[in-house]
Amino acid sequence: MIRHEVNDEIIITLPEEFDMNTNLSYLAREKNECMYEIENSMITRVIAIGEIRFLVQVSVIDNKQMVVQFPSDSRPTEEWQREEIVKYIREWFDLNNDLTPFYEMAKADPLLKMPAQKFYGLRVISIPDLFEALCWGVLGQQINLAFAYSLKKQFVEAFGDFIEWNGKKYWIFPSYERIAHLTPADLANIKMTVKKSEYIIGIARLMASEELSKEQLMKMNFKDAEKNLIKIRGIGPWTANYVLMRCLRFPTAFPIDDVGLINSIKILRNMDRKPMKDEILEISIPWKNWESYATFYLWRVLY
Numbered sequence: 001m002i003r004h005e006v007n008d009e010i011i012i013t014l015p016e017e018f019d020m021n022t023n024l025s026y027l028a029r030e031k032n033e034c035m036y037e038i039e040n041s042m043i044t045r046v047i048a049i050g051e052i053r054f055l056v057q058v059s060v061i062d063n064k065q066m067v068v069q070f071p072s073d074s075r076p077t078e079e080w081q082r083e084e085i086v087k088y089i090r091e092w093f094d095l096n097n098d099l100t101p102f103y104e105m106a107k108a109d110p111l112l113k114m115p116a117q118k119f120y121g122l123r124v125i126s127i128p129d130l131f132e133a134l135c136w137g138v139l140g141q142q143i144n145l146a147f148a149y150s151l152k153k154q155f156v157e158a159f160g161d162f163i164e165w166n167g168k169k170y171w172i173f174p175s176y177e178r179i180a181h182l183t184p185a186d187l188a189n190i191k192m193t194v195k196k197s198e199y200i201i202g203i204a205r206l207m208a209s210e211e212l213s214k215e216q217l218m219k220m221n222f223k224d225a226e227k228n229l230i231k232i233r234g235i236g237p238w239t240a241n242y243v244l245m246r247c248l249r250f251p252t253a254f255p256i257d258d259v260g261l262i263n264s265i266k267i268l269r270n271m272d273r274k275p276m277k278d279e280i281l282e283i284s285i286p287w288k289n290w291e292s293y294a295t296f297y298l299w300r301v302l303y
Helices: 020-027 079-092 100-107 113-118 130-139 145-159 176-180 194-208 214-218 222-230 237-246 259-268 277-283 291-302
Strands: 003-006 009-013 036-039 042-049 052-061 065-069 161-165 168-172
Touching: 009 079, 020 036, 036 168, 042 079, 042 168, 052 079, 052 161, 065 079, 100 113, 100 291, 113 291, 130 145, 130 194, 130 237, 176 194, 214 222, 222 237, 237 291, 259 277, 259 291
Parallel strands: none
Antiparallel strands: 003 009, 009 065, 036 042, 042 052, 052 065, 161 168
């Protein structure tokens, strides 16, 4: 990892297969997103390191260097804080992953060839916080994306914290510690089902009691991590694989029953019906160890 600091800036050297505009167009796809703001190719958001919160602005120079600035008074004063911020951003944009083998494979793949060319430099954008990733998975179950974003916004604004800067609020996702103390009645104003409220509170309580943590799951192999997630009430195979892909970074995570994935394959293959599960399994044989990237690129075709 090569970086240096100038005037409180942090510079992160980017991998070759990175394109900021492609990643920004993914991040900007939903106007109701409440966890960051994008303006003039710059992302402003809060990064929480334990109890300390930093407002950061992230921009990129020539797809070679990522510049991290601290516009408000919340600046890292210790080297470990800077290191944690860099670690968070590298995870957020999956910068530690060499995508060369993925592009080699995609070049020869009838389905991935077009999206891999069109969205070259797109990374699987992560949700580094496990509680946020699990909540997002639960919120998004069986509803459309726009409605899921509106639920997330209601949830974050009801129970999250924020840093105010330049007259705007920059939100921090609610902590599992706070949600663990609530009951479904406390979430009644959020337009989600009582079941989803129960699931989210249940997840928060598992994390508060240390029965569930990102560190524990990261130590497991893929199958064990998937099994442990599916055991949780409200987490089925789709949500488990979504979290394994977006938070825990398992390259083989594959939400095979995902509606977006199915529709994307249908479109790219000009099918007059939805592909069956066994067809998808066959199509995906060449994607071995890159299933999560293949899925992410196929989703991108739909936006």
